Amino acid sequence: MDESMGTPALVALGANxxxxxxxxxxxxxxxLKALATEGLSVLAVSRFYATPxxxxxxxxxxVNAAAVLAQGKGSDATSLLAALHAVxxxxxxxxxxxxxxxxxxxxLLAMGDSVLPDPATQDSWRALPPEAQVQAVPDRLILPHPRLQDRAFVLVPLADVAPDWVHPRTGQSVAEMLAALPEADRATVKPL
Known part of the structure; x- marks a missing residue:
């Protein structure tokens, strides 16, 4: 990849x-087209999926999808998140x-193998029990996204564009995380 593009970012898109x-x-x-106006290049886009x-x-x-984005060299996660929010x-x-x-x-799901704000915080949010997830809201960006491994509506499209990306804390690839989900969860995500 061109060094001027910086670290690729994985994103999930959804709307209902x-x-x-x-x-x-x-x-x-x-x-996806509007991302270019924020200085982001779309390197790959998944199929679109219907999710209940x-x-x-x-x-x-x-409707859910995933994409791999490139941003300018030297851009950080905070500026990328601001660009996504602007879109x-x-x-x-x-x-x-x-x-x-x-x-x-x-x-914003991940930026390469970045762990933000630090490994202990990412691990803590990732391990949060489901009932606590409803109540707790992070006060800063957590990367990789702490619920990434739990969500078929994220992992199914992500497997289209980045099946080999490895979670820097769990050591599992997208394909492995997806395979670990119950078949009933995976079956709810249907290609459009």
Missing amino acids: LPFAGEPPAETLRQA CFPAGTGPDY EERFGRVRNKRWGMRTLDID
Whole structure:
């Protein structure tokens, strides 16, 4: 890879509400194009997938995807996250409810083998029990994303574009994390 591109970043995209009269899949397509206006290059994009809203019956199904991005050399995770948030805002994202329905969500999953803010904090958030995940909200960026290994709607698309990426704390590849999920979870994520 060109050294001027910096460390590749893995992102997950999702939407389940229309924006400007367009369906979620079109919002994802347009958001991927909009990343260039923030100085990001899209190196690879997964297929788009339909995923049930959680909890079931609380809203329309999601459209999910994953992408590998390159940013300028010397860019850091904080500036990348700000760029992703800027694109979300252009597509009507309002941050008023965690895990709520949305017009666009772009999650920074990982940047190479970076562990932020430090290994102990990342491990602690990754090990958080499900009931505590609902209540606790990190006050800073945690990388890799602490719920990455638990979510079929993230891992199925991510396996399209980065199956061999290895989690720097668990030592598992995306393909291995996906295989470790229950088949019932994987089966809910269907290609569009």
